[in-house]
Amino acid sequence: MSAGHVSGTAVRGHAITFTGDPFFDDDAFVDIEDALILSQDGVITAFGPYEQTKASLPEGVEVVHYPDHLICAGFIDTHIHYVQTGIIGAFGSQLIKWLNHYTFIEEQNFADKAHADEIAKRFFDELLRNGTTTAVTFCAVYPSSVDAFFEESKRRGTRMIGGKVLMDRNAPDGLLDTAKTGYDDSKALIGKWHGDGRNLYAITPRFAPTSTPEQLEAAGALWKEHPGTFQHTHVSENLGEIQWVHSLFPERAGYLDVYDHYGLLGPRSVLAHGVHLTARERARVHETGSAIAHCPTSNLFLGSGLFHVHDAKDPKRPMHVGLGTDVGAGTSFSILATMNEAYKVAELNTYPMNSIKSFYLATLGGARALQLGDSIGSLEVGKEADFVVLDPNATPLMAYRSGRAESTEELMFVLSIMADDRAVKTTYVAGHQAYEREDR
């Protein structure tokens, strides 16, 4: 089945994509029932209706046809922890206890590079099996855990964002760095990995409670010194956490203001959760061009709360929003399963989020949140050829339900509510088939 070995890849099928943000633009959604996607050297060279596009097909390139499937840009997971792959589904607590009981134990295993290598491989297997082609991931505090992640990403050819966790207090000794070693190690890792292949680096303070003011200041300085890198942390996930931040930083106006003060907001700043941001804080996220990673399966699993996506997309001060699985607190690697719970969280907030918006958040919305809207997130000439072929007939029940869908939007909604990894027929990374479901 795999193409791409001659001089390019050609994939044909029902394709959907976006030219803008459907929260604000009713014409942003593109639906082509019979499309052709051509790519060469990892980049899309032609995209459009098959009949109009087939003339661009280079000689010798075989067209791989996926009838009865739906093709879209690869999913973007804007917040995940690869080092927590092994503690997915750990019972029984809210954020701070969960960190202390599970996370801070597990992450110590990543001092061992061989362990990190093994989990990195497993992690990428899961991402691609779920159609995720870009993820913004926390590594552990150890630089070698970052090497393991980016080495595996390079092997797979994926557009990935990651970084070493910075934490110099309020965690077990074995997990702590210092403001200086954290800065130095991160700087070395930026030099080693940022821009190597498709890899991008994120300066990664875990969250305000586990970094001293000195470390946050160093992180802000490092980010400023390296334009194009990312900043990735957590904010306002849990009410107890917020109180803790207030007690640790009484001189700051609030949780978000801690990051603001240390220069950690702005374009390419990715803030996981933001469930309990105040009105003032939401305006500040908007003003600075920072992004929120909305992680519904995690927010429900830890009982953190219900993120207001409708409010986040208030046209008066829209925030950048992407979807995140937040594995290990999230309960699935599947962005489709994440759409299911994003829909439910929105319903509980009395906002019916349609599937066009869900798929946008999972693709171009995520890309734009990461300031990568020019290179990934949609099917468009010149963009990187990361895409996923979805199977709306993956289970007997899905096949029955999809057969009754009366529009592409309804088919997408069925996928967003009923699908899991089985609905991913194949995942293309930079024009090459990186995963294909075993036939059953």
Place this chain on the structure above:
Amino acid sequence: MSAGHVSGTAVRGHAITFTGDPFFDDDAFVDIEDALILSQDGVITAFGPYEQTKASLPEGVEVVHYPDHLICAGFIDTHIHYVQTGIIGAFGSQLIKWLNHYTFIEEQNFADKAHADEIAKRFFDELLRNGTTTAVTFCAVYPSSVDAFFEESKRRGTRMIGGKVLMDRNAPDGLLDTAKTGYDDSKALIGKWHGDGRNLYAITPRFAPTSTPEQLEAAGALWKEHPGTFQHTHVSENLGEIQWVHSLFPERAGYLDVYDHYGLLGPRSVLAHGVHLTARERARVHETGSAIAHCPTSNLFLGSGLFHVHDAKDPKRPMHVGLGTDVGAGTSFSILATMNEAYKVAELNTYPMNSIKSFYLATLGGARALQLGDSIGSLEVGKEADFVVLDPNATPLMAYRSGRAESTEELMFVLSIMADDRAVKTTYVAGHQAYEREDR
């Protein structure tokens, strides 16, 4: 693989079951790492540790061994609508709109017996594929839709509860009966199906808003005339619905009191949802021995609210509670997926519900809620031999995570958070293998 063709069935493996309610009794959970379950004529004849039980093995009966699996009583779905199988995953509204836009259209298709037959078959395929051996289901208003359901149940040999919907107002004309025809038709169906094989009948007013006082009165009378039958309806699912009931029955103290007034509470009364019951109403559910079907995937999908399972199990006035999928408003036939969202709803209510409690609700808890605790819901000599063999290694990620589980309880939790229909290796109904997963 199938046994049961000689003179009985013998199944060996790691088994879990309950002798009481783990919400109140720490010794209620039974965990036998190497168990043997013998059955004959649909009934369990021996159950216990393999070494102690193998002497009871009749000659000629082959032992089917499921190493690395987990065996438990078949799942009990205490609230579902088989006639809504085709509208699972229908976009965008809360309860009343959802009924008008989707349900009341779809159910009219069930005037056609051939359609009802087809969907009944599909419905049972889904139940058994998900390890559900007993379900309490709404049929449509048409008696023939009830025939289709019970005929299929008889073919499968399942312990099922169902009934014709009663509704004589506030719905399209094609879906309405009258107080008299509803009574007469239900009475005839009770005569035809209640106690035929393993089938049991439920008198089924949809909910207070779609029945006149005359119809509710007739339903109460009919139930009284037929001891052993069930009463199945909805209560306090959605805040708008509750207001509507108040306006339709201003003379009643509240929503639950409508049912109380017409004699529709008591043992074998199954009330779906109860998300917004008042303290007085919860006490009344307890006093009358009625049961609540907790349907988290539906409550989230329709944005109805967060059921308080911890409060429901208040030892001062515990209510009977079972789990329900509530397909089509529920988003999955899987009781395991339902456990996932039951856990999340409980977490949002700051109550960490462990997996022992989840599995109890899904098995013996459901059976007791239905007053069927003497015949189904646990592995015990004399009980009906309905059980499910679960595969904790159903996906690569589950296999990895399960391999790290340090206790049976943790393994059960992993299943309750990560599993779906793939984790059902095989389902036994009355001692016979009724479903087996295709090997992949």
